[in-house]
Amino acid sequence: MALDYRWLHDTVRNRFDSDDAMEAFLPRPLASDKLKQLGDDRYLSAMSLRVFRAGMKHSVVDAKWPAFEEAFWGFDPEVMVLLTPEQIDGYMNNDRIIRHRTKLQTIPRNAQFILDIRQEQGTSFGEFIADWPSADIIGLWRLLARRGARLGGRSAAGFLRLIGKDTFLLTGDVVARLVAAGVVDQPPTSQRELQQVQEAFNELQQASGRPLCQLSAMLSLTINPRF
Template identity: 75%
Template structure:
């Protein structure tokens, strides 16, 4: 089955008083050029922030993030890749950050991941992210899960959203709408399931010209008006 963009637009538009109000509500993403201009330290910071958000209140993590920036010297990957067990233990004594040893240990791992991409691709991590086609968003999720530390599940999309890369999110409401439309019959987990979802988003994007992040927000709003 298919999910028609015209129906989706009309359903969501009813939630708002005007076109302008709806457009102002929908999320946006950075342009490829803006992604390229961001330093690799900003991508490591976003990765780390997403890792700490998993299973925790995002607002609490976000409130503490300036202290993380201070503690980890701005998340420069070259410096962070050198963090060893003793440095991690030192950070465990810092009561201004969230002292989760397992999550702290992802910082040097993800720093090395970023440095590896730089070496392999001959470009900054931002250029690598910017160049990845939206039509294969799930492929980027898979790469992040395989090569990054604790970037599986929803964390890959969550990181990309924090970093400003256009991506859809598979929230419970988005999955519910896809199921109601008959596109999937269960929460997607396998590569085949994910490709079916990707194909559905690609069709919506071709029909609308909208960002993936806006389309996933609209799918969510079509189920949950409170969003």
Template identity: 60%
Template sequence: MPRNAAELLALGDDRYLSTLALRVFRAGLKHSLVDAKWPAFEEVFFGFDPEKVTLMGAEHIERMMQDTRLIRHLGKLRSVPRNAQLILDIREQHGSMGRFISDWPVTDITGLWRLLAKRGNQMGGLSAPRYLRMLGKDSFVPTEDVVAALKSQGVVDKAPTSQRDLAAVQEAFNQLHSESGRPFCQLSVMLAQTVNH
């Protein structure tokens, strides 16, 4: 089950940044490998305090490239201070990342994906919906099986990337949610299970 608004609000901005960075580093890698190294990331990124992380310069990131405890991917390491700045910008506008995420209507969750992909760093593809799922924000994830189910129902004819296709998928999930009362995360899994391989 997704977290409720109070639970999302209770998460500090450091946890939003840590989870965002974890999502970025997990992309394309074995999750258990990343998870095993995560305590070192928490240490070198000052517990993912966004204010401290935004002060990290290029020389700090370069030193991290020599740290064997970390996954030494320069682009992903550089994304952390950039995403920390995103969280600080959102905090300035909305009070906290938790307030921003919890207040965003699930009936426009694809709009939140687009915002995170546009303003965040390394947040394209399925990273934004997976990040929201990791946080506990109710979201569907358009995996291959979910897309196959949506294609079989005539909602889309390919993986949704255009605003038009994302709007059609959002509308389909809104309808399913309205009819069933189930959260998007459950509907996503149920749709995926309808696909025969």
């Protein structure tokens, strides 16, 4: 069973007083050229922020992030890749940051990931992310999970949303609509199920011209109006 964009649009539109109100509510991805202009330090910072947010109240992590930026010298990958186990031990004494050793250890590992992509592709990490096609965003999720540190599960999509790369999110409400529409029978975890979800989003995108992040938000609003 396919999702019908006209039904999706009309259902969500009924939640708002006007077209302008609906459009103002929906998220917007960062333009490709803006993603390319972001320094690789911003990508490492966002990766790290997503890692620390996992399992924690986001506002608590966000409030401490300026201290992280200072403690980790702005997250320059070429500097962070050189962090030693002894230096990580030293950060465990810094009460201005969140002292979680396993998560701290992901910083040099993800710095190496970024540097490896730069070397392999001959471009900045931002160019690599910007050029990845939205029609295969789950392929980018898979790469982040396989080669990044603690970027599996929802963290890959969460990281991409943080930096502004267009992606859908598999929140509970989005999954509920996908199940109700017959796209999948259960919360998607297998590659086959995720491919079915990707194809459903691709069809919605072709019918609407909207970015994935907006379609994701619209699907969510059909379950939870948030008003």
